[in-house]
Amino acid sequence: VIGTPFPRCPADEYEALACECYPEKKDEIHQLFAENDGEPSFSAVDKVGHTSGKWPMLQAESGKETTGDLLKWLLTTREHESIFRAKRDVMAFLEAVLGICEVQENVEPGEIQRLCWDRSLLTDYLAGFGESLPVQFRDVPRAPQQCQLLVEETIASIRRDTGYESLYCDRADDTENRLKLDLLAKDLPVEVERETFRFVERWELTQALEALARQDVDVVKELLPAAKSVWAGSDNATLQWAVVRSGFDYLANAEKFRAVRLSPNCSVKELVAGYVHGGSSLDAAVRLLEKSYEEYEASPESVDVNEELTEAFARMRKSLLADYRLISGIRQKTFMARLKTESWPVVGLQDNARVFDDFVAPKLQDATRAVAFIIVDGLRYELGELLAQQLQSLRPQLQPVCARMPSITSVGKATLLPSGMDVVLEKGEDGRPVPMLKGQKLAQLSNRMQYLKSVYGERFQEMSTRDFLSGNKRLSERTALLVLRNDDIDKYLEGNESGLLNKVQSTINELRRTVDRVRQATKVHFTDIVIATDHGFVLNYVPEESDVCPKPEGNWIDEHERMLLGRSAGTHPSNEIFPAAQLGISGVFAEVAVPIGLCAYAANRYYFHGGISLEEAVVPVILLQLEAPKEKESLSQAGGKVNMRAKKDRFTSVIARVYVADPNGKNEGSHPTTRQVEICISRAGDRLYKSVGCVNDNEANLVTLDGSEETEVKIRLDDAALYEGNSSESVRKVLVRALDPTSRVLIGEVRFEVELTQ
Secondary structure (H helix, E strand, O other): OOOOOOOOOHHHOHHHHHHHHOHHHHHHHHHHHHHOOOOOOHHHHHHHHHOOOOOHHHHHHHOOOOHHHHHHHHHHOOOHHHHHHOHHHHHHHHHHHHOOOOOOOOOOHHHHHHHHHHHHHHHHHHHOOOOOOOHHHOOOOOOOHHHHHHHHHHHHHHHHOHHHHHHHHHHHHHHHHHHOHHHHOOOOOOOOOOOOOHHHHHHHHHHHHHHHHOOOHHHHHHHHHHHHOHHHHOHHHHHHHHHHHHHHHHHHHHHHHHHOOOOOOOOHHHHHHHHHHHHHHHHHHHHHHHHHHHHHHHOHHHHHOOHHHHHHHHHHHHHHHHHHHHHHHHHHHHHHHHHOOOOOOOOOOEEHHHHHHHHHHHHHOOOOOOEEEEEEOOOOHHHHHHHHHHOHHHOOEEEEEEOOOOOOHHHHHHOOOOOHHHOEEEEOOOOOEEEEEOOEEOOOHHHHHHHHHHHHHHHEEEEEHHHHHHOOOOOOOOOOEEEEEEOHHHHHHHHOOOOHHHHHHHHHHHHHHHHHHHHHOOOOOOOEEEEEEOOOOEEOOOOOOOOEOOOOOEEEEEEOOOEEEEEEOOOOOOEEEEEHHHHOOOEOOOEEEEEOOOOEOOOOOOEEOOOOOHHHHEEEEEEEEOOOOOOOOOOOOOOOOOEEEEOOOEEOOOEEEEEEEOOOOOOOOOOOOEEEEEEEEEEOOOOOOOEOEEEOOOOOOEEEEEOOOOEEEEEEEOHHHHOOOOOOOOEEEEEEEEEOOOOOOEEEEEEEEEEOOO
């Protein structure tokens, strides 16, 4: 047998053997051999034998069985040779499933794919109109009625698959541009609930901005799901929808604030309580709105936005900032009116001048305790709330405190010293106010630190948070009181630099890391952390020439263009004059003048403090009691490791995307297990883990994982921080870490490269 030639007789021929194998499919097999010059693949013959034989070559080349899988393969495959080899079946498939009949025999595989995409995308888009198909689309060809649902499901599955995101966007853009669909649908009252094409998402973005401008919360809420569409993946769209979400959050906060009706005769204490339990959230919401707008405008892609969209953004911003200005203005006038009959600091509330004596000094009387006293310049109350949120696993005690007047750094920090209640204001050699305590001038940092040294001697140590984090200054084993200073918020806002609101958030992240480093200190076991500040501040987001208060007549010394110290003479419209003692100011100055409104004695002031308003004068103090040192929590105790991957190895945009999944998570019906992780972004190799980005639209950087499903995390990179130090290098390596929020145990990390070009 081995020596016999093969095939030896007609029965040994390939086609005859195939017919013998599948005798009931002889007709289909003869047709298959005729269409493929007598040499179809074995897998194609098997397809005829095991199926109806409808598209055996297509099934063989694709390795797919069902109609939906075959369509998805045709749309996504890069194997054009396979399409060519199965061309006859492909043509039959196009006619049966997509209704594409008149296709030339010599058509190229690439053109076949384009036809598939055009027909599939149009079928998906037009299905959104239901039976009410617009006139201009009634003659547009679609898939046969019986196949439309299958086409919709196939397109939806490709759109949801992150692996096909770029392909889908490229193909949909190609179809939209060639067929000029945006012009065809321009005058339609779009009610489509799917973002098949980019112009639909752009329309929804514009409508959301217009709804924000007229403060229609319900319409914005209906349109927000578009922020999760495939089209929101680009830098510009991600940042634009972040503006919409922050605008929506502002309106929600404003609605809550208006719902609280204070009595016309409410006390200053009640006004402070209303601010703490709602007003400060409004300050935070408008700051985040402006921050997201700032990031959107700074995006390189923002220059490509069409004029209509640019105008919609401008109208939205103008409307919401005007609303905030109105609310805060009314709040300020009410506060000033009530303050005329009362005094500051408020009786029954914590006085900032007693923070050291009440929260620090008593602990230092116990030789077994050590306190880290973190003094932050310009930590407004809502920023204190944000910091407390990041520290929630340590059970922080956050309480409002009355800052001392004038609300400036030299006075505020002097009152944070031991016996701060005794600080008085005297005139210095230049005639300006100088805070004095027990005969010592405390206007300068060195004076204040020397005062603490005189009280606590070798038990006292001080440094900046930056030096503490970097290890430039070492802790002494004798330290019982460690004062850590951070002046970044005030410095950034005073400098009015670009991207300053993003830098404010970075400062909060640095303070979070400072607390971690205090907890991890080995030379000194710190038992307590007290975080305090000197003053708050006001942000006038759209300063105008008219935003200026005329100074009243009199003999005055101007402090920060926000408060006048001295004595009045004559009229004082737009101002309120107080006896200095009524505002808690002791010393040589008899009277105080302040603008009634939220403005300064100089025009075009974006950032100011020094006066008396809820934003400037109500500040936070955060108390943390640390547990005794214990062994570091293990990975298993922290809930186990999470899986992380980056969408790409290298990004060339300010938005990077990583995916996080909990391998131990379970999806149990409609109630999946959830787990919260903290995301930290730094340059790879930076042992200080200085923040170079944040989770987009998420100040706390806390992400909730649902079950074992991957969660997409969009990261907004701070290009200035990322390239700090050596701008000549075009590529930076980024490290993204996932931490357990409670134990701070590292539970996952991923690295990628970033290359940003001008």
